[in-house]
Amino acid sequence: MFFKTTSRFGRAFAATIRYAASPRRVQCAIGWVVVLSSLLGLALPAAAQGSAKAATAPATTRTVLVMGDSLSAAHGLAAAEGWVALTAARVAKVRPGWKIVNASIGGETTAGGASRIEGELRRHRPAVVVIELGANDGLRGLPLAQSRANLERMIDAAKGAGARVLLIGMRMPPNLGRAYTEGFADNYAALARAHELAFVPFLLEPIALDRGAFQDDNLHPVAAAQPRLRDHVWPALEPLLD
Incomplete structure (x- = not known):
């Protein structure tokens, strides 16, 4: 049984999980999670963003x-x-x-x-x-x-x-x-x-x-x-x- 929720993200996420219940739909469900995250304005935590920037920043010569x-x-x-x-x-x-x-x-x-x-x-x-x-x-x-x-x-x-x-x-x-x-x-x-x-x-x-x-x-x-x-x-x- 799936949890009940009235939030926009909760409804969308629950629907995605139900869609993914079939093994043949797992790949597609993963793709939808990514799309939903983007549409709903989800972002990496600030600390994670900072780490990503630090990893790509050139070292001082x-x-x-x-x-x-x-x-x-x-x-x-x-x-x-x-x-x-x-x-x-x-x-x-x-x-x-x-x-x-x-x-x-x-x-x-x-x-x-x-x-x-x-x-x-x-x-x-x-x-x-x-x-x-x-x-x-x-x-x-x-x-x-x-x-x-x-x-x-x-x-x-x-x-x-x-x-x-x-x-x-x-x-x-x-x-x-x-x-x-x-x-x-x-x-x-x-x-x-x-x-x-x-x-x-x-x-x-x-x-x-x-x-x-x-x-x-x-x-x-x-x-x-x-x-x-x-x-x-x-x-x-x-x-x-x-």
Whole structure:
């Protein structure tokens, strides 16, 4: 026996159930329930609607901004062959909530990076900033104090924007003199200590003694060496992506 009701929905629902009493009509009855629910203005509870929206909402993607020179701009190579692009591909696989923006420019100096970083920070709003600059300063014999001041300006800007910083150092050839080459390397180490930064002392360390790892200019790594640079930087970068 079916329950008695005088409500519009109750009458309609009871009629639907009676219609569905025959096994052959079950499918059709289910369809009518859906139609009736729609016609009578039934809706999902607010909490359920909220859950559905949350399930379809895109996750926020956080950005790693790389500020470097030709060593990070894949000089002489296809862009996809450089260590930054290779790192981006790895990040896409193992840290899907992150992306890498490569703002590196061939020939860039620390002064150029310091002048550009504010705009890049506003444009990309990164959570992590990788600074790989200074090689062109050293090759031009820029006074060490100037190079350090420029790097510190970049570090301060990145930290002021709420980003974590990975500082990647460089080394100079011995023909520039011991005082300069040692002071050049010490700049990076001192800044990393003072600002408590993630730190890679020398980008080219895994390949520095391998002539075959460099292009004809003996300055820029070949494509085959780029995975080694990616793997060298990765242990310092990965913890910043947590």
